[in-house]
Amino acid sequence: MSDIGPRVLIVDDQELIRTGFRMILTARGIDVVGEAGDGAAAVEAERRLRPDVVLMDIRMPGLDGIEATRRILARTRDCRILMLTTFDLDRYVYAALTAGASGFLLKDVTADHLAAAVRLVGTGDALLAPSITRRLVQRFATESETPALHRDLTALTPRELEVLTMLGRGLSNTELAEALTLSEATVKTHVARIFAKLDLRDRAQAVILAYETGLITPSA
Numbered sequence: 001m002s003d004i005g006p007r008v009l010i011v012d013d014q015e016l017i018r019t020g021f022r023m024i025l026t027a028r029g030i031d032v033v034g035e036a037g038d039g040a041a042a043v044e045a046e047r048r049l050r051p052d053v054v055l056m057d058i059r060m061p062g063l064d065g066i067e068a069t070r071r072i073l074a075r076t077r078d079c080r081i082l083m084l085t086t087f088d089l090d091r092y093v094y095a096a097l098t099a100g101a102s103g104f105l106l107k108d109v110t111a112d113h114l115a116a117a118v119r120l121v122g123t124g125d126a127l128l129a130p131s132i133t134r135r136l137v138q139r140f141a142t143e144s145e146t147p148a149l150h151r152d153l154t155a156l157t158p159r160e161l162e163v164l165t166m167l168g169r170g171l172s173n174t175e176l177a178e179a180l181t182l183s184e185a186t187v188k189t190h191v192a193r194i195f196a197k198l199d200l201r202d203r204a205q206a207v208i209l210a211y212e213t214g215l216i217t218p219s220a
Contacts (some may be wrong), residue, residue, distance in 0.1 A: 003032040006052035006122025011068070012084065013043040013060040017107065021055060021114065028115040039063030043071045048078060048160055053122045054081045056101070058092045066096050072102040077201065080121045097204050123203065151198045160197070161215070163190045167203055168210025 004159050008030055010018045015037070036042040040063040046054060048136045052074065058065040069081050083096045083104035093104050102121045105114065117142045153161065174190065177184045200206050210216045 005022075005119055006080075007033045008118055008122075009034050009036065009042070009045055009049060009051040009204045011036045011039070011054060011060075011065065013037050014057075014109065017084075024111045024114055025118060027101045039065055039068030042068045043217045046072045047075065049078060052145055053118050054079060055084055055118070056081050057084045058096060059085075064092075066092060066099055068139075069096055069159075070102050073201070080124065080202075081118060082121050095209075098208055100215045102202050102204050120131050122213040125182075135178075151200075151213070153198075153209060153213055153215075155197045156194065160194050162192055163187070164194050164206060164210055167191065167194070167206040168216045169206065 005028075008025060010019075010021050010025075010032060012018050012035075018035045018037075022035065025032050028079070033051050034045050036045045038060045038188065040064075042056065043063070044055065051098075056065045056069060065083060069083070072081065081101045083093060083101045084107055085093055085104055086107050103117070104118055109117070126166060152187070153164075156164065163176060166179060171179065173184050173187045176182070176187045176191075180187070182190075194200070196204075198206075198209065200209065
């Protein structure tokens with residue numbers, strides 16, 4: 001990542017939105033390295049430009065944002081994808097998260113929130129703070145007949161299962177450390193081991209997995 005922040009690729013089929021987002025991010029010291037107007041162009045641009053973060057529209061003509069996300073993340077684990085949508089509870093958003101996206105934003109997000117979200121995802125974290133993200137996962141993870149993430153939890157220790165359950169509820173590392181009376185360094189080690197054992201990209205997939213495996217129920 002560059003010193004001024006994550007390098008960003010903006011993908012949207014509306015030029016006006018791409019231009020607006022570019023102006024917002026550039027004004028806040030974030031390097032926009034390119035734009036793409038559809039999913040196929042996004043896959044090519046990511047391969048060529050190697051951005052840290054892709055702002056990806058979900059619904060686009062031709063190759064949509066979900067399939068573009070799958071193709072990008074099948075090739076690299078160094079890129080984070082932040083989905084853009086006009087719908088706050090949208091099955092497409094859930095599909096994008098299971099494909100490996102690190103979170104999503106509504107297109108009417110404020111300028112400061114957009115920049116903060118890009119920086120957060122650029123650090124390797126997932127955008128899970130809005131309660132709507134958890135409602136989304138609760139709704140679609142429990143409706144799904146076929147789990148989107150197939151993982152064997154038997155490889156986890158009892159402590160790691162406890163940490164994964166708390167991750168699923170959206171707790172930060174600081175909150176986990178306080179709840180478990182551990183240092184943040186120890187919590188980070190547990191989280192890293194969970195991700196490695198279960199082949200998870202970030203907290204977004206950890207939340208989905210916690211619901212789909214029944215570690216957390218919608219009423220929990």
